[in-house]
Amino acid sequence: MIVGIPSGLLFYRYFPLWKSFLEELGADVLESGETTRSILSRGVTRCENDSCLPVKVFYGHALALKDKVDALFIPRIVSVEKRTHTCPKMLGLPDMIRLAEDGMPPIIAPTIDFHEGFWRNYKAVYQLGSSFTRDPRRILRAGISSWERHRAYRNHLAQGLKPRDAMNGDGQKLSDGRVLKIAVIGHHYNVFDSFTTMSLLDRLQGMDVDVVTSDMIPEEVQRAELRSLPKDIYWSYEREVVGSVLACVRRKMVDGVIFMISFACGPDSILQVVCEQERKAAGNLPMMCMVIDEHTGEGGFITRIEAFVDMLRRKKLQELRETRVA
Numbered sequence: 001m002i003v004g005i006p007s008g009l010l011f012y013r014y015f016p017l018w019k020s021f022l023e024e025l026g027a028d029v030l031e032s033g034e035t036t037r038s039i040l041s042r043g044v045t046r047c048e049n050d051s052c053l054p055v056k057v058f059y060g061h062a063l064a065l066k067d068k069v070d071a072l073f074i075p076r077i078v079s080v081e082k083r084t085h086t087c088p089k090m091l092g093l094p095d096m097i098r099l100a101e102d103g104m105p106p107i108i109a110p111t112i113d114f115h116e117g118f119w120r121n122y123k124a125v126y127q128l129g130s131s132f133t134r135d136p137r138r139i140l141r142a143g144i145s146s147w148e149r150h151r152a153y154r155n156h157l158a159q160g161l162k163p164r165d166a167m168n169g170d171g172q173k174l175s176d177g178r179v180l181k182i183a184v185i186g187h188h189y190n191v192f193d194s195f196t197t198m199s200l201l202d203r204l205q206g207m208d209v210d211v212v213t214s215d216m217i218p219e220e221v222q223r224a225e226l227r228s229l230p231k232d233i234y235w236s237y238e239r240e241v242v243g244s245v246l247a248c249v250r251r252k253m254v255d256g257v258i259f260m261i262s263f264a265c266g267p268d269s270i271l272q273v274v275c276e277q278e279r280k281a282a283g284n285l286p287m288m289c290m291v292i293d294e295h296t297g298e299g300g301f302i303t304r305i306e307a308f309v310d311m312l313r314r315k316k317l318q319e320l321r322e323t324r325v326a
């Protein structure tokens with residue numbers, strides 16, 4: 001059985017986990033590769049107009065796999081920790097893709113919901129495994145080894161590898177002791193999709209800038225910063241985004257922050273305001289919000305990035321001169 005995994009949205013977070021689990025159970029896994037112009041165009045054509053860019057991209061990836069696989073694997077991730085939810089678009093993703101076009105392959109969509117406690121999720125994973133094998137020990141072994149693969153992948157991301165390098169455990173690190181350090185914060189799919197971000201991370205490294213992503217900021221640091229907010233944030237992945245921005249601006253971990261947001265993203269439009277207020281209250285560390293959609297032009301995007309980097313570099317040099325004089 002060939003199972004397709006579209007390379008969008010939570011792909012950047014869980015692909016090694018999903019791939020390892022399915023392969024241990026005997027499936028062949030096919031992913032749709034890097035986003036391209038044609039993948040994006042196909043997604044834009046089939047997806048609702050008012051959806052965010054990452055969902056449109058995901059449609060394109062799912063359609064690219066349509067005629068090559070026996071089934072698509074699109075878990076319904078409701079919540080990944082108690083008292084939080086994922087974005088509603090992620091909840092509805094399997095149903096939306098099922099109706100994307102006539103003749104879509106069957107969708108394998110286990111529901112993961114940590115509101116329901118560990119055992120409900122264990123059952124969901126076990127049921128998924130049972131559709132491939134009747135051997136419960138094989139399912140358990142697949143679960144354990146895929147979780148180990150996931151932990152290794154997350155560790156590599158934390159060390160500063162980009163997702164595809166982190167999957168192989170080798171590659172050039174985003175942070176390498178350069179003088180200027182910029183955090184690029186946003187959802188994984190807004191930060192790591194090199195087509196929609198116009199190779200932002202590579203460009204920054206090409207400008208001799210160290211890059212910090214939210215994977216490189218320890219979870220306990222993010223959580224400590226979130227505790228100071230007057231109200232809890234109940235969107236799971238957005239908690240990481242806001243916790244990372246707060247850590248950067250309050251602890252002065254970097255020289256500036258690029259906050260990557262998708263146009264039409266409901267959660268980010270609210271959290272951007274929270275981050276902006278906290279940034280001002282914490283001493284005004286430079287932060288630039290980049291809102292991207294399928295119409296974002298490369299020229300304007302790069303000009304803004306270059307101007308931001310130039311401004312930060314001048315500021316940094318000035319600070320270094322002042323420190324030397326003192």
Ligand code: SF4
Pocket residue numbers: 052053054055087088089090187262264265266267268
């Ligand atoms: S969180 Fe925002 S960008 Fe992500 S799927 Fe939801 S609406 Fe789209």
